[in-house]
Amino acid sequence: MPSIIILTSLILLISSPPLTTANGGDDDNFTAYDVIESYGFPKGILPIGVTGYELDKSTGKFKAFFNDTCSFSLEGTYDLKYKSTIGGTISKGRLTNLTGVSVKVWLFWLNIVEVYVTDDELGFSVGIASAGFPIGNFEMCPQCGCGMDCDGVVGSDRGQRVRGSRLNSFVSSV
Numbered sequence: 001m002p003s004i005i006i007l008t009s010l011i012l013l014i015s016s017p018p019l020t021t022a023n024g025g026d027d028d029n030f031t032a033y034d035v036i037e038s039y040g041f042p043k044g045i046l047p048i049g050v051t052g053y054e055l056d057k058s059t060g061k062f063k064a065f066f067n068d069t070c071s072f073s074l075e076g077t078y079d080l081k082y083k084s085t086i087g088g089t090i091s092k093g094r095l096t097n098l099t100g101v102s103v104k105v106w107l108f109w110l111n112i113v114e115v116y117v118t119d120d121e122l123g124f125s126v127g128i129a130s131a132g133f134p135i136g137n138f139e140m141c142p143q144c145g146c147g148m149d150c151d152g153v154v155g156s157d158r159g160q161r162v163r164g165s166r167l168n169s170f171v172s173s174v
Helices: 002-015 032-038
Strands: 050-056 061-066 070-074 078-091 094-105 108-111 114-118 121-125 130-134
Touching: 032 050
Parallel strands: none
Antiparallel strands: 050 061, 061 078, 070 078, 078 094, 094 108, 094 114, 114 121, 121 130
């Protein structure tokens, strides 16, 4: 009986798609932040608190995990919300089919469906509109609850604010 369990486990292991996680594979010491940087993104597109990730290098399918949902405001202008699991398809300078990240625009929460790098800007698309920001604004990771304006927040080392954002309203994503 134990040999059947071992055989079944081996078959499942062999037939599973190749995943690289924070705890295994060739990139044992990589974090989710390292992975997104290796694809040309600044680490600051992810808030502090990623507990792990999955990456299927053959398809680019990427997931990042948090202990809980994460919400914060940037400059009091943009309210962002990350679900406990976010995912998408990552390639050099492009994150498509994004799930689990939303932004509040006026009174409505819209899903951010794509993030892309162009020259010195980082673009975020909600499908019908996109916004571009200087890539330098994302050198530091925001913190859940307070974003980049965490002065006086217990356990925070944040003090830098996001500056110089530029909105490209109603520009369709490509």
